[in-house]
Amino acid sequence: MPREKQRDLKQDLYSRVDVYKLVPNLETCLQCGKCAGVCPVANLSPSYNPRVVINDILRGREDRWLKSEEIWRCFWCANCYTMCPMDIPYPMLMMQIRYLAIEKGYGLKYFFPFQRFAMRAMDDGLTFAPASPKGREKIGRIREDIGLSPWPEISEKAREEYKALFAMTGAADFLASISEEDEKPVHLMYLEGRITRARGKGN
Amino acid sequence: MQEARVIRPEERIRDIPERVFLFRSCTGSIEYPGTENAVKETLKALGVEAVMDPDQTCCSGYLLTCSAHKPELSLAVTARNLAIVEKKDLDVYTFCNGCFGYISELAHILLHNPAYLDMANGVVGKLGYKFEGKPKVFHVQELWYRMKDTISDKVVRPLAGLRVAAHNGCHYVARQYGILDDGGYPTFHEELFAAMGAEPVFYKERQLCCGYAVGRGFTHKEEMVQPHLYKKLKSAEQAGVELITTVCPGCNVALDREQPNINRRYGEAFKIPVIDLSQLIGLALGMPIRKLGFAANTTPLNGVLEKLGIGKETADG
Amino acid sequence: MGNRTKTAVVIGAGPAGIEAAIRISQAGFNSIIVEKEPELGGTLKQLCSSFPRWEDPRELLDRKILELQSCPAASIRKNTVVAEATSNGSGYVVKLSEVRTGKTDEVIADAVVLATGFELMDISIYGEYGYGIYPEVVHALEFEATLKEWKRGKGKPPKGVAIIKCVGSRDRSKGNPYCSKICCMYSAKQAGLVKEFFPDAKVYVFYMDYRAAGRQYEEFVREVIEQRHVRYVRGRPAKVLCEDGRLLVRAEDTLIGLPVEVVVDIVVLAPAVVPRPSTRRLAEMFGASTDEYGFIEPEPFNPVQASARTFFAGGCGFAVETPLALQQGAAAAANVIALFNLE
Numbered sequence: 001m002p003r004e005k006q007r008d009l010k011q012d013l014y015s016r017v018d019v020y021k022l023v024p025n026l027e028t029c030l031q032c033g034k035c036a037g038v039c040p041v042a043n044l045s046p047s048y049n050p051r052v053v054i055n056d057i058l059r060g061r062e063d064r065w066l067k068s069e070e071i072w073r074c075f076w077c078a079n080c081y082t083m084c085p086m087d088i089p090y091p092m093l094m095m096q097i098r099y100l101a102i103e104k105g106y107g108l109k110y111f112f113p114f115q116r117f118a119m120r121a122m123d124d125g126l127t128f129a130p131a132s133p134k135g136r137e138k139i140g141r142i143r144e145d146i147g148l149s150p151w152p153e154i155s156e157k158a159r160e161e162y163k164a165l166f167a168m169t170g171a172a173d174f175l176a177s178i179s180e181e182d183e184k185p186v187h188l189m190y191l192e193g194r195i196t197r198a199r200g201k202g203n
Numbered sequence: 204m205q206e207a208r209v210i211r212p213e214e215r216i217r218d219i220p221e222r223v224f225l226f227r228s229c230t231g232s233i234e235y236p237g238t239e240n241a242v243k244e245t246l247k248a249l250g251v252e253a254v255m256d257p258d259q260t261c262c263s264g265y266l267l268t269c270s271a272h273k274p275e276l277s278l279a280v281t282a283r284n285l286a287i288v289e290k291k292d293l294d295v296y297t298f299c300n301g302c303f304g305y306i307s308e309l310a311h312i313l314l315h316n317p318a319y320l321d322m323a324n325g326v327v328g329k330l331g332y333k334f335e336g337k338p339k340v341f342h343v344q345e346l347w348y349r350m351k352d353t354i355s356d357k358v359v360r361p362l363a364g365l366r367v368a369a370h371n372g373c374h375y376v377a378r379q380y381g382i383l384d385d386g387g388y389p390t391f392h393e394e395l396f397a398a399m400g401a402e403p404v405f406y407k408e409r410q411l412c413c414g415y416a417v418g419r420g421f422t423h424k425e426e427m428v429q430p431h432l433y434k435k436l437k438s439a440e441q442a443g444v445e446l447i448t449t450v451c452p453g454c455n456v457a458l459d460r461e462q463p464n465i466n467r468r469y470g471e472a473f474k475i476p477v478i479d480l481s482q483l484i485g486l487a488l489g490m491p492i493r494k495l496g497f498a499a500n501t502t503p504l505n506g507v508l509e510k511l512g513i514g515k516e517t518a519d520g
Numbered sequence: 521m522g523n524r525t526k527t528a529v530v531i532g533a534g535p536a537g538i539e540a541a542i543r544i545s546q547a548g549f550n551s552i553i554v555e556k557e558p559e560l561g562g563t564l565k566q567l568c569s570s571f572p573r574w575e576d577p578r579e580l581l582d583r584k585i586l587e588l589q590s591c592p593a594a595s596i597r598k599n600t601v602v603a604e605a606t607s608n609g610s611g612y613v614v615k616l617s618e619v620r621t622g623k624t625d626e627v628i629a630d631a632v633v634l635a636t637g638f639e640l641m642d643i644s645i646y647g648e649y650g651y652g653i654y655p656e657v658v659h660a661l662e663f664e665a666t667l668k669e670w671k672r673g674k675g676k677p678p679k680g681v682a683i684i685k686c687v688g689s690r691d692r693s694k695g696n697p698y699c700s701k702i703c704c705m706y707s708a709k710q711a712g713l714v715k716e717f718f719p720d721a722k723v724y725v726f727y728m729d730y731r732a733a734g735r736q737y738e739e740f741v742r743e744v745i746e747q748r749h750v751r752y753v754r755g756r757p758a759k760v761l762c763e764d765g766r767l768l769v770r771a772e773d774t775l776i777g778l779p780v781e782v783v784v785d786i787v788v789l790a791p792a793v794v795p796r797p798s799t800r801r802l803a804e805m806f807g808a809s810t811d812e813y814g815f816i817e818p819e820p821f822n823p824v825q826a827s828a829r830t831f832f833a834g835g836c837g838f839a840v841e842t843p844l845a846l847q848q849g850a851a852a853a854a855n856v857i858a859l860f861n862l863e
Binding site: 020021022040041044045072073074075076077078079081082083087091095098099102109110111113114115117118121125126127128129130139142143145146147148152153154155157158159161162164165166168169170171174175 | 227229230232233236237239240255257258259260261263265266267268269270271272273274275276279280283304312316326327329330373374376377379386387410411412414416417418419421422423426427430431493494495496498499
């Protein structure tokens with residue numbers, strides 16, 4: 001990797017990533033590593049490291065993360081946010097990095113399943129309702145058996161308005177605008193297998 | 204150190220409410236309807252009326268974090284849902300950590316960013332709603348803890364030394380202020396267990412995430428979520444845990460429905476049933492077993508029910 | 521005023537207060553040193569060894585106490601606290617109260633030196649570190665007692681010790697945003713001592729930085745790392761867990777970018793240095809102000825002056841190490857002497 005020249009270090013801070021201004025205090029990061037210490041993903045695949053992500057974003061080097069497999073692994077467990085001594089809302093940063101990646105066409109394979117779910121949710125007013133009639137039947141049986149209505153009570157009005165909100169906020173357009181042709185490949189930043197602690201006992 | 208991080212239950216919920224708006228959870232109502240039942244029955248037993256509204260939609264938080272929704276949509280959806288609650292002049296109680304985390308976080312963003320509030324009200328205004336920020340957002344676990352002594356008094360099926368472990372999940376203890384217990388080492392669920400006669404178990408990986416949020420259970424199941432859950436379940440098994448409770452249907456799906464897959468993959472024989480904390484409370488307060496809807500659980504509860512002296516014959520309801 | 525010799529009341533008999541009282545008395549004025557505990561010495565009494573020269577603090581303390589006792593103009597009041605103070609135009613009428621009996625008496629203070637010292641923050645709010653949950657997780661002063669035990673040849677030898685710095689310092693979330701200054705040095709000292717007593721023990725210090733700004737300080741820390749083989753890991757630990765009776769510390773080694781987990785028997789936490797609650801009360805009594813943390817605010821152009829006739833020294837102004845406490849005590853004394861000479 002070529003040495004970074006002084007003039008290449010971007011100075012516009014991180015507003016490229018934090019478009020929604022949800023992470024005002026990113027520069028308070030002390031790089032202490034508490035987030036990475038508790039991150040379940042970092043503990044399983046160390047090439048993902050929230051602390052390094054923050055550092056790279058502050059120095060304008062987020063490109064390598066946009067093209068990576070790693071950012072799609074974050075669980076959003078928010079343990080980093082719980083532990084952070086500066087209260088940096090890292091999950092909000094991760095959410096926005098993912099939007100940026102999608103915009104540029106990276107990682108779409110991790111987006112398409114949810115694109116489908118979202119389009120169904122738009123009609124159902126609920127999320128993750130099974131699509132198949134058999135699935136719905138099974139749920140209906142269990143619910144009736146315990147004395148509930150066969151399907152969660154959600155009104156026609158609710159469903160219509162939910163769908164209307166998708167149209168009004170541009171969410172429907174967003175979902176429709178991304179297709180498989182836009183996809184660019186993502187790759188792992190490092191080789192797999194660098195796990196420091198073996199699973200199970202011992203070590 | 205601005206606002207206090209951990210506050211006493213009486214500060215969080217000063218007076219026991221008479222009526223609350225119960226927020227329907229998508230995953231809860233679909234995957235584990237027994238949880239919804241248990242929450243309603245427990246509220247009734249504690250003298251609290253649960254009001255639901257079919258006009259309420261999904262909180263939209265899950266797909267927001269999966270990058271399928273943009274924040275504008277979720278902010279508008281939250282404004283609309285909370286406007287419905289506001290019109291009833293109630294506070295909103297959820298029984299899903301996910302709903303709780305997303306709604307409270309989004310409401311916080313709306314109320315601290317005038318531009319976003321204007322945008323959201325502008326959109327939902329066209330449908331006839333206006334969000335002013337009055338309803339407070341709670342999770343039922345907070346009410347259960349607040350009424351711990353009342354629950355303890357009403358126990359009719361003491362949990363007979365059952366070894367129960369708490370899975371707190373992530374999105375409640377991740378809040379930075381105004382929560383009931385320390386995110387570093389929460390013990391308030393265990394206090395509830397002890398109040399109902401069970402034996403709380405602290406195992407090493409107790410605070411590990413379930414791994415299912417943000418849809419990683421769909422996209423990265425073999426890669427990340429299964430090795431992760433394996434660590435957690437192994438640690439629970441080694442500590443002799445007989446039952447795990449959750450406060451989030453999402454976590455419940457992860458811990459419950461993945462067990463057979465993990466057993467197959469790793470050659471293990473985990474059979475630790477996973478139920479919602481509200482179902483455990485419902486069980487202790489004498490709810491009919493059938494109504495608790497354990498038929499929806501993948502990992503069967505037979506061992507636990509037997510230990511408590513509730514065989515299939517006594518399953519009333 | 522006439523021929524009455526001026527008297528300074530020094531509140532607190534740690535190294536700062538003792539030094540102030542000695543110099544004031546040696547200059548020919550009276551000093552009354554008021555100490556709430558039964559013995560003089562403040563926090564210094566609890567320490568095992570010192571930086572940067574591994575000297576025994578007891579030697580320094582005994583010497584200073586002897587010097588104080590040999591000042592005829594110095595009056596030592598142990599087991600005593602300041603109950604009240606009222607201004608009399610040229611000083612204060614101070615009511616002293618004996619802690620055990622409650623008996624009170626009054627003295628005239630023509631000047632006051634506040635030297636109430638510091639204490640350690642309550643770190644039980646850091647549930648992730650297990651303080652108050654696992655008995656083998658201790659804070660720095662509790663560990664000094666363990667070190668003293670080991671020095672005497674008593675106590676159980678550890679196989680592993682982990683020292684975690686910045687617990688409650690440099691923390692805007694649950695703790696205090698400031699740096700507590702002395703922990704980097706005393707943690708190095710503690711780590712070095714464990715290795716001295718038990719060369720085979722595994723000793724880790726988890727740090728974000730190590731601040732060694734002082735004469736011979738950097739060399740001290742490097743000696744601990746290079747000669748005594750203490751492993752310094754750059755990363756603030758995320759969790760302390762318990763398994764099979766031992767403690768696990770989970771952190772990230774940020775210099776190599778990998779999560780690490782170490783297994784030890786004892787975890788020592790270095791809590792933030794905070795002023796004692798009595799400092800704020802006493803400051804108010806004597807017309808001084810304290811900042812949002814309770815440390816005494818100096819007057820604009822005099823770093824040891826708190827108000828017209830009140831000076832301060834030592835930990836009550838901010839975290840400070842022993843030699844600096846002595847320096848500040850002497851500086852406060854100089855101010856008192858100058859004040860008295862001017863009048």
